[in-house]
Amino acid sequence: MKYLFVVLLSLVAQSSLAARILYDRITNDEGLSNSSVNVIFRDSRNYMWFGTWDGLNRYDGTNMVCYNNDPGDPNSLSSNRVRDILEQRDGILWVATDHGINRMDLDRNRIRRYYLGYESLVPSIENAYSITTASGVLVCSVYEWGLAGFSEEEDEFYPIVIPRLNTFDIRRICAGRDSQLWILTTHGLFCAPYRVKEGRI
Numbered sequence: 001m002k003y004l005f006v007v008l009l010s011l012v013a014q015s016s017l018a019a020r021i022l023y024d025r026i027t028n029d030e031g032l033s034n035s036s037v038n039v040i041f042r043d044s045r046n047y048m049w050f051g052t053w054d055g056l057n058r059y060d061g062t063n064m065v066c067y068n069n070d071p072g073d074p075n076s077l078s079s080n081r082v083r084d085i086l087e088q089r090d091g092i093l094w095v096a097t098d099h100g101i102n103r104m105d106l107d108r109n110r111i112r113r114y115y116l117g118y119e120s121l122v123p124s125i126e127n128a129y130s131i132t133t134a135s136g137v138l139v140c141s142v143y144e145w146g147l148a149g150f151s152e153e154e155d156e157f158y159p160i161v162i163p164r165l166n167t168f169d170i171r172r173i174c175a176g177r178d179s180q181l182w183i184l185t186t187h188g189l190f191c192a193p194y195r196v197k198e199g200r201i
Contacts, residue, residue: 003138004070007088008139010178013093015112016116026050026059026064029068031049031057031062031063032052032064032137033052033054033055033056033057033066033068034052034053034054035054036051036052036054036167037050037051037052037081038051038052038053038081038083039051039083039084039085040081041085041086041087043087043093044087045090045106046105047059047060048060048061049062049085050091051082051083051084051085051095051144052079052080052082053080053155054068054081055067055068055069055077055080055082055138056068056077056082056085056095063071067104067111068080075109075110075111076109076111077095077097077102077113078097078100078101078102078113078114078115079097079098079099079100080097081098081099081126082095082096082097082125083096083097083098084129084130084131085128085140086131086132088133088136089136089151091105091106091107091109091151092104092105092106092111093106094128094131094138096101096129096131096140097129098122098123098126098127098128098129099106099115099118099122099123100113100114100115100116100118100129101113101114101115101116101129101131101140102114105193114157115142116129116144116145116148116157116166117142117145117146118145123142123143123144123180124143124144125143127171128141128142128143128144129141129143130170130171130172130173131173132173132174132175132181132201134149134175134179134181134194134196135175135179135194135196137149137196137199137200137201138162139148139173139175139181139201140173141167141170141171141173141183142170143168143169143170143171144168144169145168146159146160146167146168146170147159147160147161147162147170147173147183148160148168149201151198151199151200152199158200159199162183162192165183166185166187169185169186170183170185171184171185171186172184176191177191178194179194179195179196180192180194180195
């Protein structure tokens with residue numbers, strides 16, 4: 001009988017806790033550009049960003065703002081298929097798509113596209129671009145192209161060469177602790193140390 005009482009008390013407590021959890025469902029009716037969401041990100045200004053198969057969405061809790069590719073507008077996303085989002089610093093977002101990386105200056109409402117070897121071609125695979133920040137420096141990998149860092153001073157990407165590592169088949173990168181760059185390739189997982197000097201790796 002004691003055991004049954006404890007079980008019932010536990011179930012009541014769980015039911016009470018579940019009843020206090022409230023949520024909102026966000027759909028196309030609320031302005032979401034596509035119901036297939038690839039990535040969710042919250043920036044330092046507490047905006048929620050949703051990268052979908054058909055555009056990038058910014059949500060402030062009430063209103064949704066959509067960013068899409070417009071072939072006739074260079075101040076638009078390079079592609080509507082958004083794969084990754086990160087914040088380099090307040091007001092600067094980087095958005096990886098299936099065809100290009102985008103630097104978004106939120107204060108100036110400007111978007112700059114970078115294709116990294118695919119200016120006139122679309123990558124042969126989905127999710128070809130991967131981005132991370134390593135000690136404040138943006139690093140990206142592009143499948144069948146290589147690894148690169150972004151120079152703020154020169155406003156362009158420069159190649160990163162890692163001895164004895166084929167950087168052409170990188171699928172994913174992530175900056176870890178103690179100045180380490182984790183690299184996932186089609187041949188396995190690797191960890192490479194790095195140093196930052198004058199804003200470059």
